[in-house]
Amino acid sequence: xxxxxxxxxxxQTRHRSTRRDVTLQEMINEAxxxxxxxxxxxxxxxxxxFSSSMETFEGIYLPDHVGAVEIxxxxxxxxxxxxxxxxGASVVVEGFHMVSAGLYDLAMVVGFEKQDCGExxxxxxxxxxxxxGKGAVTGAIGEFAKQALSYMETSGAREEHAAQVxxxxxxxxxxxxxxxxxxxxxxxxEVLKSDxxxxxxxxxxxCPQSSGACALIFASQQRARKVRSKPVWIADVEVVHQxxxxxxxxxxxxxxxxxxxxxxxxxxxxxxxxxxxxxxIDLAELYExxxxxxxxxxxxxxxxxxxxxxxxxxxxxxxxxxxxxxxPSGGVIATNPIGATPTIRVAEAALQIRGDAxxxxxxxxxxxxxxxxxxxxxxxxxxxxxxxx
Amino acid sequence: xxxxxxxxKSKEPEYIxxxxxxxxRYRWSTGKYIGRTxxxxxxxxxxxxxxxxxxxxxxxxxMEVCGRCKLEAGEDWVELSQRGTVKQYTYLVYPLWDPHYGxxxxxxxxxxxxxxxxxxxxxxxxxxxxxxxxxxxxxVEAVWKEDAERGExxxxxxxxxxxxx
Amino acid sequence: xxDRVGICAVAQTRYAPDRSDVSEGELxxxxxxxxxxxxxxxxxxxxxxxxxxxxFWDGRTISNMNIQPFVGAHLGHEDKVAGDGLNAVYCGLxxxxxxxxxxxxxxxxxxxxxxxxxxIENAAFxxxxxxxxGLDFLSAAALQARRYMYKYGITAEQxxxxxxxxxxxxxxNPFAQEPLDLTVEDVLASRxxxxxxxxxxxxxxxxxxxxxxxTREARARKLTSKPVWILGVSNCYExxxxxxxxxxxxxxxxxxxxKAYRMAGIRNPLREIDVAEISEEYSYQELLWMEGLGFCDRxxxxxxxxxxxxxxxxxxxxxPSGGVLSGNPNxxxxxxRVAEAVLQLRGEAGDRQVEDAKRALAHGVTGxxxxxxxxxxxxxx
Numbered sequence: 001x002x003x004x005x006x007x008x009x010x011x012q013t014r015h016r017s018t019r020r021d022v023t024l025q026e027m028i029n030e031a032x033x034x035x036x037x038x039x040x041x042x043x044x045x046x047x048x049x050f051s052s053s054m055e056t057f058e059g060i061y062l063p064d065h066v067g068a069v070e071i072x073x074x075x076x077x078x079x080x081x082x083x084x085x086x087x088g089a090s091v092v093v094e095g096f097h098m099v100s101a102g103l104y105d106l107a108m109v110v111g112f113e114k115q116d117c118g119e120x121x122x123x124x125x126x127x128x129x130x131x132x133g134k135g136a137v138t139g140a141i142g143e144f145a146k147q148a149l150s151y152m153e154t155s156g157a158r159e160e161h162a163a164q165v166x167x168x169x170x171x172x173x174x175x176x177x178x179x180x181x182x183x184x185x186x187x188x189x190e191v192l193k194s195d196x197x198x199x200x201x202x203x204x205x206x207c208p209q210s211s212g213a214c215a216l217i218f219a220s221q222q223r224a225r226k227v228r229s230k231p232v233w234i235a236d237v238e239v240v241h242q243x244x245x246x247x248x249x250x251x252x253x254x255x256x257x258x259x260x261x262x263x264x265x266x267x268x269x270x271x272x273x274x275x276x277x278x279x280x281i282d283l284a285e286l287y288e289x290x291x292x293x294x295x296x297x298x299x300x301x302x303x304x305x306x307x308x309x310x311x312x313x314x315x316x317x318x319x320x321x322x323x324x325x326x327x328p329s330g331g332v333i334a335t336n337p338i339g340a341t342p343t344i345r346v347a348e349a350a351l352q353i354r355g356d357a358x359x360x361x362x363x364x365x366x367x368x369x370x371x372x373x374x375x376x377x378x379x380x381x382x383x384x385x386x387x388x389x
Numbered sequence: 390x391x392x393x394x395x396x397x398k399s400k401e402p403e404y405i406x407x408x409x410x411x412x413x414r415y416r417w418s419t420g421k422y423i424g425r426t427x428x429x430x431x432x433x434x435x436x437x438x439x440x441x442x443x444x445x446x447x448x449x450x451x452m453e454v455c456g457r458c459k460l461e462a463g464e465d466w467v468e469l470s471q472r473g474t475v476k477q478y479t480y481l482v483y484p485l486w487d488p489h490y491g492x493x494x495x496x497x498x499x500x501x502x503x504x505x506x507x508x509x510x511x512x513x514x515x516x517x518x519x520x521x522x523x524x525x526x527x528x529v530e531a532v533w534k535e536d537a538e539r540g541e542x543x544x545x546x547x548x549x550x551x552x553x554x
Numbered sequence: 555x556x557d558r559v560g561i562c563a564v565a566q567t568r569y570a571p572d573r574s575d576v577s578e579g580e581l582x583x584x585x586x587x588x589x590x591x592x593x594x595x596x597x598x599x600x601x602x603x604x605x606x607x608x609x610f611w612d613g614r615t616i617s618n619m620n621i622q623p624f625v626g627a628h629l630g631h632e633d634k635v636a637g638d639g640l641n642a643v644y645c646g647l648x649x650x651x652x653x654x655x656x657x658x659x660x661x662x663x664x665x666x667x668x669x670x671x672x673x674i675e676n677a678a679f680x681x682x683x684x685x686x687x688g689l690d691f692l693s694a695a696a697l698q699a700r701r702y703m704y705k706y707g708i709t710a711e712q713x714x715x716x717x718x719x720x721x722x723x724x725x726x727n728p729f730a731q732e733p734l735d736l737t738v739e740d741v742l743a744s745r746x747x748x749x750x751x752x753x754x755x756x757x758x759x760x761x762x763x764x765x766x767x768x769t770r771e772a773r774a775r776k777l778t779s780k781p782v783w784i785l786g787v788s789n790c791y792e793x794x795x796x797x798x799x800x801x802x803x804x805x806x807x808x809x810x811x812x813k814a815y816r817m818a819g820i821r822n823p824l825r826e827i828d829v830a831e832i833s834e835e836y837s838y839q840e841l842l843w844m845e846g847l848g849f850c851d852r853x854x855x856x857x858x859x860x861x862x863x864x865x866x867x868x869x870x871x872x873x874p875s876g877g878v879l880s881g882n883p884n885x886x887x888x889x890x891r892v893a894e895a896v897l898q899l900r901g902e903a904g905d906r907q908v909e910d911a912k913r914a915l916a917h918g919v920t921g922x923x924x925x926x927x928x929x930x931x932x933x934x935x
Contacts, residue, residue: 002653020404023682055636056615061608061677062637065921066794073791075809079645079926082609082636084616090633094645101651117681122488127615130489131419131427131542131577132450142500145479198479199520237654239602243456243628244619263629376616379632409686413677415613416668420577453580456623459597489613 002100004389006224006231009039009108009217010347010356015180015210015335018116024058025067028112031213031340032072035108039217039227046217047104048077052091052111053339054084056123063112071110082339084127085287085375086239087111088214089342092383093237095218105223111343112213120209120338127376141206145198148205148292157295157310163188164313165291166204166333172320173330175359178344180210180335205290205333212337214344232350235368235384236272240264244377261300261372264380269302272384277302282366283352284326285345287374291333294326301370325362328352342373346383353387412491422451423542425466430545434533436469438509449509470506472530472552477502478515478523499523503549514548528552559650560774560781561643561932563592564766564893569731569881572667573761578612578620582663585765586624593767593777595657597626600767602655605634606642606662606885610674625659638833639764639889640918640928644787646768656769662890663763664883671759671884678922680794691835691922692756696748698801698923699838703750705802706853708841710750714741715859716837717754717879723866724876726905729890731881732758741837755837760883764890780900782932785913786818789928796923807846807917807927815848818931823848823870823915824863827931829898829908830872831891832917834879839924840872843917847929866906874898874906888918888928899934 011034013019019027036043049072051064060066064073064080083090088111095109121141151157167188173179183204185191194204217227224231240260265277274280284301288294295309303324304312312318318326329348332341349369351357366387373381419427422439429437438447441455442463448455449469455462478501498514505511516532517523529549539545565588567573573581582605590596603625607617614620618634625632635642639662649655675690689697702708717736724733736754744754767777774781790810793799811823820826832847834840841855849870850858858864864872873879875894878887895914897903913933920926 020402054609054615056609059677060681061610061674062921062925064637065678065791065925066680068791068794068925069798074793075790075806077789077810077813078791079635079637079641079789081633081645082616083618083632083634094633094648097645097648097652097654100654101648103648103651119488123615126488126613127619128489129614129620130415131417131423142479146477146502149477149479239631239633240629241622241627241632243623260629376619407686409681411673413610413613413673414670416574417613418574418577418665418668420580421575422580423577452623453583454597454623456628459623459626459628 003102004221005096005099005234006219006221007216007234007350008219008224008227008231009035009041010350011035011038012178012214012344012347013212014178015212015337017180017208017210019114019211024060024063024114024117025070027114027211028067028110028213029070031112031215032070032108032110035215035217041217041227043072046072046076046106046108048098048107049073050078050091050095050098050107050109051080052082052087052343053080053113054082054087054123056118056126057113057115057120057338058117072108083375083379085338086342086373086379086381087375088340089346089373089381089383090239092216092343092346093239093381096234096237099218099220105220107218108215109218109343110213110215111340113337113339114211115209115337116211141198141201144206144290144293145201147296148201148290151292151296152200155307155310159192160188161295161310161313162205162291163191165294166191168319169291169327169331169333172328172360173334176329177358179330180212181208201290205292207289207332207336210335210337212335212340214340214347216343216347230354232353233386233389235386235389236268238264238268238382241379242377260378260380261297264382265301268382268384278304278324281324281368281370282364283349283362283369284324285329285349285369286326286331286372287342287345288327288331288333289374320360320362328357328360328362342381345371345373349385353385419542422453426451427540427542430542431539436543437466438469439463440465440467447507447509449511469509472528473503473505473511475501475515475525475527475529476504476510477525480520498548501549503529511543513543513546516548516550557651558771558783559647559768560771560783561896562767562769562774562777562781563589564896565589566729566764566890566893567762568729569760569762571731571759571761573665574667578663578665579624581665581761582621582661582763582765583624585763586659586661589765589767595767595777599657600626600630600659601657602631602649603627603659603661604642604646604649606639606889607634607664608636608885610677611664611666611669611884613669621661621663625661631655637926638918638920638928639886640892640916640930641789641888643766643889643892643930644789644928647784647787650768650770656773658768659765660768660889661763661765662886664886665761666759666883667761684795692751693748694796694922695836696751697796699750699836701801702838702842708838708856710742711738712841712856712859713755713837714738716834716840717741719865720873720877720879723874723906724880727875728904730876731760733876733880751836757835757878758881760881762883762886764886764893766893766896780934782896782899782934784930785933786814786816786931787929788813788817789926792925794925801923804842804846804924804927807843807924808848810927810929811847814929814931820931826913827870827915828911828913829874829895830870830915831875831894832872832877833887833891833919834873834877835919837879840877844872847915847917871908874903874908888916891916891918892930895932899932
């Protein structure tokens with residue numbers, strides 16, 4: 001019987017596009033300290049630290065080594081994972097395994113990325129294999145442009161729906177002290193006026209490149225309640241990868257299906273007895289690289305029927321005051337330090353359960369929250385969080 | 390242009406810039422399966438792939454193990470059609486560097502998902518650069534590079550040209 | 555630990571200076587195929603795959619995409635540890651021990667020949683403070699070797715003795731890349747690379763892969779008649795800046811080893827460990843790591859080697875496989891040590907077999923002068 005694992009400490013940096021005032025290590029340290037302060041613990045209480053980042057973004061071969069002292073791993077156990085966009089959630093999963101296995105009572109996971117150090121799009125484009133399809137790739141943006149087009153064509157969604165999603169994200173971001181892009185958008189027209197980046201994705205439809213870090217402290221069941229009276233429990237995790245070459249591209253050719261999300265949800269829901277996700281999940285922090293993709297994800301996560309994601313937007317269901325708030329933090333479209341982004345999804349979902357999200361706290365009671373990560377050739381990592389188990 | 394006097398003069402930090410520019414070279418191997426594709430493209434201007442012996446799907450790119458069956462695919466090599474239909478396309482509005490080869494991507498050649506006539510999707514460039522002329526459903530055919538230029542696998546196809554009816 | 559985790563099968567490719575005949579995935583599959591055949595499992599039977607590789611070496615962001623079809627990760631659970639391979643085994647262990655995954659495939663793969671290792675290793679150094687010194691792992695190791703030799707009076711001959719022993723042991727290892735018949739004089743006459751490290755004090759460029767299957771005890775006993783149990787494991791980071799460490803010490807290793815020994819109930823490693831496979835990228839490192847592992851006191855590594863106790867046939871044979879010195883790529887090396895330890899405990903180590911081995915130690919390093927150390931204790935009872 002696996003041990004239960006709870007989140008007892010949450011910390012993040014105020015994410016920015018550039019952090020010229022700090023080195024990578026110093027930036028990570030801000031998140032680590034914030035998590036320790038949140039849990040009222042000291043670094044010496046933490047038994048191991050697992051980290052996540054994509055080293056090609058900073059051009060540092062072993063970033064966990066460079067930042068050993070600041071990350072807190074100095075003279076402690078740990079290792080780094082690197083699975084691309086889902087890396088920050090993979091580290092949550094591995095930290096979860098480590099504590100669940102009884103190997104540690106208190107462990108920290110840290111996701112980080114300082115994208116101002118490098119050339120983000122070049123690094124993402126380098127994810128394609130250099131011996132295949134040379135030149136015929138457009139980085140992550142191109143993939144999501146295709147997805148946007150597919151979603152538009154097959155679901156009946158219009159640009160106005162995508163703009164509404166962007167507005168929702170910005171509203172949340174403006175209320176979230178840690179979010180990166182706080183644009184103060186007032187109307188759909190503002191979104192629709194922004195230039196195309198890779199048609200049909202506009203500049204405002206896509207996530208930014210951010211520099212930031214996020215740290216979570218995990219505790220075993222026995223230890224959790226000694227640290228704080230209301231820990232947030234990690235009820236379950238699910239990791240579903242996908243072989244990268246189907247149809248000679250990342251994921252399916254239209255980008256519409258992203259079926260690793262389907263499979264991951266079905267497995268997670270089944271294991272946890274969730275039959276009506278729309279009702280049984282109180283809040284979701286989803287990894288939506290574009291506003292179009294967010295609507296697609298509502299469908300994949302079975303929050304609504306197929307081709308009806310945009311209807312949820314029209315009905316305001318996923319707003320902060322809605323029945324099923326999605327990304328009240330502003331989501332990935334407002335903040336995206338790649339190695340940390342999935343960790344931030346888990347952190348934000350946990351803050352909502354605790355009632356500690358501050359300005360962007362949802363008014364409804366949150367007992368069950370879902371955090372998702374998306375990366376690589378359509379890989380999915382899901383984390384299910386609960387107030388009580 | 391007039392400059393408004395600022396009420397408070399904040400001290401801008403002075404940045405020292407150090408440029409550190411060292412290209413890292415790699416020597417990647419195609420391996421046995423993709424190597425065959427490279428060879429056929431270079432020598433015969435053909436695209437070849439292997440058909441998985443279990444699920445009978447054509448693996449593109451060719452692979453030793455079928456990712457979906459999770460079994461060894463075998464070496465049933467098939468030649469792919471030179472023609473296909475555009476299923477999806479996009480075009481870059483901003484210039485992009487290929488980090489592997491240090492080349493600047495041709496812009497504005499659109500990048501498309503083409504369904505070849507034997508049911509295999511290939512992602513490649515289109516010759517047509519006028520966005521108004523791009524259409525899902527267009528019929529296209531491969532235009533190969535000259536003999537001396539070939540040797541880069543699928544990149545040996547320069548682009549896909551619209552087949553005028 | 556409540557339920558034990560067993561290693562059911564291990565495989566290594568024959569390490570070679572250049573495997574340009576295969577892609578990364580095909581290379582990994584050579585090892586993966588063997589462990590599948592040995593256990594009668596197929597990729598569909600794998601619940602989770604943990605791979606070990608690195609973006610800079612593969613020249614590809616998200617390097618585990620190179621091997622995805624080969625680990626059966628389609629619609630499956632997969633992760634990648636970007637450190638030495640032993641840590642991937644550790645990661646797999648936690649997955650099984652937590653009860654969340656049952657059968658875990660762990661694989662490390664690396665083709666050093668396809669990259670410029672000095673530039674990649676140089677990229678490990680802090681860009682603001684150390685990178686422009688132009689160090690790589692070899693030159694940094696040279697600093698460590700010099701400091702270590704100075705502090706404790708270790709001699710070049712003693713370091714050379716490691717090379718002689720290990721390259722000789724490699725002759726008995728069918729997977730070894732570069733077995734050699736050496737004398738101390740041969741080593742001392744070889745070309746100086748970075749003082750005091752000479753060509754024969756250093757590992758060669760290497761390509762290869764290593765795979766193994768981990769599962770919980772009950773299942774392990776069904777999959778193999780000779781399961782090997784992981785009795786203890788830990789790892790540890792040191793400080794990054796070379797000036798923040800006394801390079802003649804390896805506190806991180808002592809820390810990791812201490813925790814691993816405690817988990818395994820080992821109090822006197824020299825007596826209780828029957829065979830040790832440790833990651834010596836350069837000859838001096840075997841002496842230093844032996845001290846860190848507590849096989850002898852600080853500064854006594856040279857003397858321990860001279861005593862002959864670490865020879866094949868000695869009290870505690872160290873690196874009967876030939877070790878990393880005989881050719882193992884980065885990131886694979888630590889996992890290869892585990893594989894060799896497993897072979898010893900299964901009695902399948904052929905001519906390099908340590909008689910009646912019951913407890914083995916495997917060790918892996920990552921980074922500059924072993925900034926990250928990992929230790930695993932294995933047993934067959």
